[in-house]
Amino acid sequence: MEIPFLMPLVLSLLLFSNGICQSLAARPPVVNIGSILQLNSTTGGVSEVAIHAALEDINSDPTVLNGTTLNVLMKDASCLDGFLGMVQALQFMETDAIAIIGPQCSTIAHIISFVANELRVPMMSFASDATLSSIQFPFFVRTAPSDLYQMAAVAEVVDYNHWKIVTAVYIDDDYGRNGIAALDDALTAKRCKISYKVGFPANAKNSDLINLLVSVSYMESRVIILHTGAATGLRLFSMANRLNMMGNGYVWIATDWLSAYLDSNSSVPADIIYGMQGVLTLRPHTPNSKMKSNLISKWSSLSKKYNHSDLRLSYYGVYVYDSVWAVAHALDAFFNDGGRISFSNDSRLRDATGGTLHLEAMSIFDMGNKLLEKIRKVNFTGVSGKVQFDASGDLIHPAYDIINVLGNGMRTIGFWSNYSGLLSTVPPEDLYSKPPNTSLANQRLYDVIWPGETSQRPRGWVFPSNAKExxxxxxxxxxxxxxxxxxxxxxxxxxxxxxxxxxxxxxxxxxxxxxxxxxxxxxxxxxxxxxxxxxxxxxxxxxxxxxxxxxxxxVIADFTQPFIETGLVILSPVKKHITTSWAFLQPFTLEMWCITGVFFLVVGVVVWVLEHRINDEFRGSPRQQMITIFWYGADLHLLTFISCIYVNSVSHC
CATH class of the missing domain: 3.40.190.10 (Periplasmic binding protein-like II)
Known part of the structure; x- marks a missing residue:
């Protein structure tokens, strides 16, 4: 009696256990992710250590990927030589990696984004170029704040200090040009503008940079926005100091490249830090947490292990660390949803005659769309704070620290957050639980020590020495x-x-x-x-x-306010008036006297016609009736005459 009842149970257990085995079998023992970095740069070195730190933490925790080991394949791609960096990155795309960490350069990121779209490989990049959008490049996932937000913060600082014009100095590549374009839009929204733009190549000589700074010194604006890389930016500051452009009256605002350099290097030469006193810079805001403290505490040993002992943890390292964790969380959800890792050849890499483009080694990640979907949906708290993407593919709640270079280090004078779009001395994470406060009256920064060691806010402009007459x-x-x-x-x-x-x-x-x-x-x-x-x-x-x-x-010209008020006037010829006791008779001309006499008789006759039949006073001899006519006519006109004299006398006075 019990056997028929047990048979379905046994079959269901077998099927269930078989499903578990298939699910476990779908998880490969090792999964490769790629990384494209310039390892000999400060940012590349910090990113390399951060990637290895994240892999150690992920692989040491069996609950993250349930036994699957995450491995990284690194490629050193030069940012200075765009063509060589592109070739190196394309060669790396021949490996079967399910995701790419990087590249750090916007120029290479533009090229690799096209390849990532074709091969369906999610690219976790911290390139800040605002034109790298998820609409054009759906497989491009930005894991650091975009320059769109950084330039909004710069524009807010400019507007807060009541400056209206700035000078933009930038490196002439995708990163520099597109960043300054975003700055131009942000300043326009604040009714400010860039009065002078000057770019320079990445391999610019010292003489070229000096000529650039001399041309900047001739301009009207004394607010200079420096959007470049660390190597060239430090050279510019050193030359500006020698040209006395780091003194009173000047304002220098460097983008986040400067804070990344100062955070990453354990020992900054004294002459370099001395040459940038009073400079303002920005740093992507990452809240203090226990996770961040733990990473900082073990950073020293990790940097020595991977031959970068002279580098400290910067915000680049924080975002790269969370990027690897985002891939790990997405992979776990990917496997739980039945995802499998497989690659196939791209038939479009062959021409119509059957010849190859010598890129046949590149393979399409068959389920790349599904992994991308899981990456877009990750939601966890990392070292950088809340890791979650909005509808446009950017991290939620981008925020920046406003920093003043002072003495041997940096001092935070306030924060900017896209949540309210305002400057504040309150950390952004304390504002997220409150309704957005967009009142400009609440903007506040701590006092700044400007170039020239002065606390007085610079005017921000001078009359240009090369101005035309x-x-x-x-x-x-x-x-x-x-x-x-x-x-x-x-x-x-x-x-x-x-x-x-x-x-x-x-x-x-x-x-x-x-x-x-x-x-x-x-x-x-x-x-x-x-x-x-x-x-x-x-x-x-x-x-x-x-x-x-x-x-x-x-319609064709602007006018000032009138400084001579004429008002409404009437023009009339000037006539000399003689003031006498008979002046009231001057308006009575001969024509007027004749007309008055005619009306005198007409009125008397009209009164006689109406009254002589019923009024005895209008009867009698013709002589008596004529006297009556003249009497009543004179009586009525006398009143009219007196009225005219009165009006004329008043107007004459």
Whole structure:
């Protein structure tokens, strides 16, 4: 009786155990991930140590991948030589790696992103170029904040200090150009602008950099944004110090390359740190945590183990460490969902005649889309904080530390967070639990020690030494010379309008070079419409004079507020009035007296016609009736006459 009942149970157990075996069998013993770095650079060295640190922690914990060992295949790709770095990276893509950590260079990242899309290999890159979007490159996963957010933070600092124009100095590659383009957009949103852009190649000579800095010193703006790499950036600071461009009046804002260099190097030469006193820089914000403290405590032994004992943990290392962990968590979910690792040849790597492109060793990761989906959905707390991607593929809650280089180190003067878009002295993680506060009144930074060891905020601009002389058009009038005219003796322009202009310039805190250019021959009044048109055609930089503000002129030129108020006026000829006791009779002309007499008789006749049949006073002899007519006519006109005299007397007074 029990055997039929036990048979289904045994079969179900067998099927269940077989499913478990198949699930376990789907997990390979070793999974390879790749890494493309420039190992001889500071960033590459820190990233290498961080990758090995993450692999040791992952592989030592059997609960992460359930027995699967994660292995890394590293490739040294040069960032300085774009072509060589591209070839090295393409050669590395021939390996069967299920994910790539890197590359660190935006130039190589652009090339490899196309390959990653074709081979369906997720690329966990910390390249900050904002144009590397998940829309064009769906397999590109940015595991560090984008320059889009960094430049928004820079623009916020510029606006906070009430500067309106900046000078941008950048390395002329994808990283530099696209970063400055993002800065331009962010400044425009704050009603600021880049007044001067100057780029330089990665292999620029010292003489070229000196010429660059000299051209910058001639410009109006004294707020300089430096977006470059560490090697060239340090050279620029050293040269700027020798050119006295690190003193009072200058503002230097370096992007996150400077904080990465200072964080990574255990001993910065004294002459280098001395040459950048007062500089502001940014660092991606990573909150303090026990995980971060543990990684810092064992970093020294790890860096010695992998021959980078002179490097300390920087934010690059933190993001790379979490990138490897993100791959591990995604792989675990990938295997749990039945994912398998297999590769197939790409038929599109052969031409129509059957020949090969010599790239046949590259293989497509068959289930790369599924692994990418798991990576996009990871949600854990890492060393850098919350590791979670938004809909656009960026890490949530990007934030930056605002740092002031001072003495032998750096001092944090505040934070910027995309959560509220404001500067604050409160750490961003303390704000995430509160509603976003977008009030500009809450912006605050600690005091800054600016270049020149001053705490007074620099004005941010000077009048450029190479500025052209302004040409000011001045009407050379024939009449009303009190407003503006040409002195025939000295040849200079004078008048009320000239005095207003010179007094206004005296109030400016900087000099303005100009010259007056007479417009007209002085024998007749010039046509002011033509003068305004010459401003539009850039023949004149401006004009001074009694120029009326009309509708057609405001279309082509801007006017100041009127400094001579005329108001509404009526023009009439001047007539001399004689004041006498009979002045009230002056408005009564002969025509008016005649008309008054006619109306005198008409009114009397009308009254007689209406009254003589019913009123006895209007009857009698013809002589008596004529006297009555004149009497009533005179009575009515007398009242009218008195009224006219009164009105005329009042208006005359």
């Amino acid at each position: 302004l040409k000011i058009g001045v009407p050379n009038r024939f009449s009303f010379k009190e407003f503006v005219t040409k002195d025939n003796v000295t040849g200079s322009m004078k008048g009320y309008c000239i005095d207003v202009f010179t007094q206004a310039l005296a109030l400016l805190p900087y000099p303005v070079t100009y010259k007056f250019v007479p417009f007209g021959r002085g024998t007749e009044n010039p046509h002011y419409d033509k003068l305004v048109q010459m401003i539009e055609s850039n023949e004149f930089d401006g004009a001074i004079g009694d120029i009326a503000i009309t509708m057609n002129r405001t």
